[in-house]
Amino acid sequence: MPPLPAPILDWFATRGWGVRRHQLEMLAAARAGEHALLVAPTGSGKTLAGFLPSLAELIAEPVEGLHTLYVSPLKALAVDVQRNLLNPIAEMGLDIRVETRTGDTPSDRKARQRERPPQILLTTPESLSLLISYPDADRMLGQLKTVIVDEVHAFATTKRGDILNLAMARLQALSPNLRRVALSATIADPEAYQGWLAPDADAASVRLVHGDPGAEPHVDILVPDGRIPWAGHNGRYAAREVIKLIARYKLTIVFVNTRAVAELIFRDLWAENDASFPIGIHHGSLSPEARRKVENAMATGRLRAIVATASLDLGIDWGDVDLVVQMGAPKGSSRLLQRIGRANHRMDEASEAVVVPGNRFEYLESLAARDAVEAHELDVDLFRPGGVDVLAQHLMACACSAPFAADAMYDEVRSSAPYAGLPRAEFDRTLGFIESGGYALRAYERYKRLTLGPDGLYRVSHPRMAAQHRLNAGTIVEAAALNVVYGKAGRGRGRSFGKVEEWFASQLRIGDSFMFAGQVLEVTGFDGPDLFVKLGKGDPRVPTYVGGRMPLSTNLARRVRGLFNTPERWAEMPPDVCEWLDIQRQRSSLPGMDDLLVETFPADGRNYMVAYGFEGRNAHQTLGMLLTQRMEKAGLAPLGFVGSDYMVATWSLNPVSDPKPLFSPDVFEDELAEWIAGSPFLRRAFREVAVIAGLIDRVHPGQHKTGKQVTFSSDLIYDVLRRHEPDHLLLTAAWTDARSKITDIGRLAGLLERSQTHLVHRVLDRVSPLAVPVLLEAGKERVFGAADDALLIEADALAEAAMRLD
Structure with a gap:
């Protein structure tokens, strides 16, 4: 048998190309009916390798209906893949339809796709989850042969990965012979991804294919x-x-x-x-x-x-x-x-x-980072159990499609890798939550989304709840936003530029200008969900967004420490960086590979403590709150703190003479629990899990729900549950998210443990060179209720003081 059908071989030949080894291996895996994970460098024909078996099968045995489902983390990638598939298909003269289905796809095209699916559909995890929620899902997806997950590293370890893996379990139930394929160029631990991809988490059932190395960047x-x-x-x-x-x-x-x-x-x-x-x-x-x-x-x-x-x-x-x-x-x-x-x-x-x-x-x-790339050293992704909020959303999607039995659904969910260890009690709690809202909310009809019938099947309580689910489903919970629209309120909507977050828009007034979509826009009016604008001029503001900054990876942090401790490499650095490191070494110390360097010094009538943890911004922000809380109890009168990816700085009225007790891991969990419970973080985490789980709707048909309305609903329910049902499923989920995602508890706990044996304290008479960058950010975080916590530092004067050797 030839490796590929004649149309494909001829198409390769006309371009002077040869089929690459890893592409043939992917074809062999398909013919053996095996799941496959391809790890190959960019530009190696990775995406084509994923699609070649599907094209070959469709040439050999043409079918009407959906044959291959391609899942991308980005809408733009799905559109780009469609463009790059259509030309070869047209040049080969194949009768194969390829279409995209994302949040940007018009509703009439989505409806037509369900009636007459293309042979190849390109989509995203969110759109796939919605697709399985329709009553005709089994008809559309029941003959599916292959699902291809591209750039799997981008979302496998996130809640988007949870919803996708649950959707694949549903697809496998609808089409038992379904073959799963995943593609990536940047995976450090392929075996972990094999386990994530496999049904029943059997990593051995997934063939691992490596591409040949490409040219060094x-x-x-x-x-x-x-x-x-x-x-x-x-x-x-x-x-x-x-x-x-x-x-x-x-x-x-x-x-x-x-x-x-x-x-x-x-x-x-x-x-x-x-x-x-x-x-x-x-x-x-x-x-x-x-x-x-x-x-x-x-x-x-x-x-x-x-x-x-x-x-x-x-x-x-x-x-x-x-x-x-x-x-x-x-x-x-x-x-x-x-x-x-x-x-x-x-x-x-x-x-x-x-x-x-x-x-x-x-x-x-x-x-x-350049050193790591040259050494082919990638960041290791950490997998964690799937979230119950995502599970609740998925169960609701399945119920919107057809009634289900709890036992069969539990077995199906457990075939999804993130939920392979899900206890039956947790599954039943999640079902009970969708059925009634939980003990504290069971009196409200709106939370009774599922009904257990006399036939032992769970079904949607009312058709409107299925419609609400489809309007609000998704695992990406962004801040409430307003549409930026050209025109004036009451005079019709012009073209849309996109969205800005509601909290930013609330600071704008008519006549204000801001930079968006690469243009200066002037506010002309507000109308419900719309912010009307015209082209403007002048010095505009720039929209900012909640969150968004990415924390420093553990691997890169380790390499940065290594550069501090390799003076022979300093000569290859710019002179000002080399001088910065050298004077730091003379005036204080450089952070060792395992040390926690802590510097204390006075400046402008205040006393500073700077700790170089290299554990990322989230961990250091949490550490700043913990330190100032402990400093308050110790009578040090803390005024504020600021954290970066590399360090945390605090300032106080009284000096820190012995920092070690402040970093003690003892009662850390209790203090953290107390702090998180009293901070906005837990409420924010609850809001996110409540939206994902379907407890709170972001959208109603024909209605705009403001961010304040969503927050009010969330806070109200949060307070009720804290008072009457503190062990509610979603409170537990919010606590888990707050610990891991917001506070980066794992890295912070490791830092505190290390501090007890590797803390190096340097008492200085003024700011050190390494401390200058973080102190220039001082004042961005403050201790609530503290007096006089504003601090303005002029950069040149601070740097001059830091770099003096006298």
């Missing part, structure tokens, strides 16, 4: 004029140098880490863009039309550069991209490698990338 670190700022995190100071890079290359993607920084960098680049290079902007808050316009311009070569967030860093195959610029440190080697892969999307050509560090610590981080 070339990564530079940009340091304009040899100087790097003391503080900052986005590299904006280098805008003119980045424009010079754009001039030298054909097509550049300028990656940033947050949406707010995307708007800032876009504005900075245009301010330096004397040659008027066409530059676009792309992030998740822009309207679908705006994103598609930029994507098409990029694909057709009408742009020289695009400023983008993670909305474009996965799998997009634009072969003309020949440079990637990362503004600010990447926070992880896997993320940097993934982004580098967007340049020269070909296996045999080196990808070109430039990293622009935001400050001196970020220079070390950038160097560490």
Whole structure:
């Protein structure tokens, strides 16, 4: 038997290509009926390797109906894959329909897809979850042969991964011979992903296929004029140098880490863009039309550069991209490698990338990330049990499709890897929650979403609840947002630019201007969910978004410590960084590989303590709250704290003479529980799990629910449950999320344990060089109720004091 059908072989031949080894191995896995995980570098034909078996099967045995389901973490990736599949299919003359189904797909097309599905459907985890909620799901999905999960590393360990894995368990139940395939370029622990992909979590049932290594990427670190700022995190100071890079290359993607920084960098680049290079902007808050316009311009070569967030860093195959610029440190080697892969999307050509560090610590981080990429060292992903809020959403989706028996559904759920260890009691609690809302809420009819019939089957209590589920389903809970619309309130809606978060919009007044979608917009009015604008001018504000910053990975933190402890490498660093490290070594100490360096010093009538933990921003923010709480009890009169990825700083009226007791791990869990219970974090975590679990609706048909309304509903229910049912399923889920996601409890606990044997205390007469960056951020976090907690520090004076050796 030939390895591939003649149309595919002929298509390869006309391009002078040969079928790669890993593509043939994926084909062999398909013919053996095996699940498969392909780990191959960017540009190696990874996506084509996933689809080749499906194309071969559809050529050999044409079918009407859905044959292959492709799941992508990004809408843009699904659209890009469709574009890259349609041309080969047309050139081969195949009668195979390929369509996308995402949140951007018009409703009439979605309805038509359910009536007459294409042979290949490209979708996202959220859209797939909705698809299985329809009564005709078994008809549409019952003959499915293959599900392909692309860029599996991007979401397998998250709640999006939970909902996708549960959906695959449902697909497997509808089509028992379904074959699962996953693709990735950046996986450090393939065996863990084999277990995640396999039905019944049997990793041995998944064939692991490795692609051949590609050309080594070339990564530079940009340091304009040899100087790097003391503080900052986005590299904006280098805008003119980045424009010079754009001039030298054909097509550049300028990656940033947050949406707010995307708007800032876009504005900075245009301010330096004397040659008027066409530059676009792309992030998740822009309207679908705006994103598609930029994507098409990029694909057709009408742009020289695009400023983008993670909305474009996965799998997009634009072969003309020949440079990637990362503004600010990447926070992880896997993320940097993934982004580098967007340049020269070909296996045999080196990808070109430039990293622009935001400050001196970020220079070390950038160097560490480059070292890790050169060493092929990736960040290890940590898997955890699936969330009960996601399980509740999935069970509701299944009930919307058809009634189910609890025993059969429990067995099906346990075949999903994140829920393989789910106790029956927890499953029953989740079912009971959907059935009644729980003990404290069972008197309210609106929470009785499922009904157990006399036939022993659970079914949706009323059709309107199925409609509500489909309106509100999803695992990404973003802040409430307003539509940014061209026009004036009461005079009709013009085109939509996208969305800004409600809390930012609440600070705007008519006549104010802000930067959005790369333009200056002036507010003309408000109307319910819409913020009306016209083109404006002047010095605009820039929308900021809740959350968004990515924490420093453990692997990269370790490598940064290594650079502190390798003086022989300092000579390759910029002079100001080398001097910074050398004077720190003379005036204080450098953080050892396992030490917790703690510095204490006076400044401006206050007393500072700086601890270098290297455990990421979330852990250090939590540590700041813990330290100031303990300092208050010790009578030290703390005034405030600030944390970064590398360290935490506190300031107080009285000096810390012995820091070790402040870092004690004793009663840490009790103190953390007390603090979280009294902080906004637990309420915020409860709001998220309540929305995901379907307890609180974000959307009603034809109605706009403001963020304040959602928060009020959430807080009201939270208070009721805390008072009357403190062990409620969702309170437990919120506590789990707050501990792991918000506070990064694991890394913080390790830091406290280490402090008892490896704490190095340096008493200084003034600020140290290493402490300057974090103190320049001082004042962003405060201790509630403390007097005089404002602190303004002039950067040059602070740096001068730190770098003096006298």
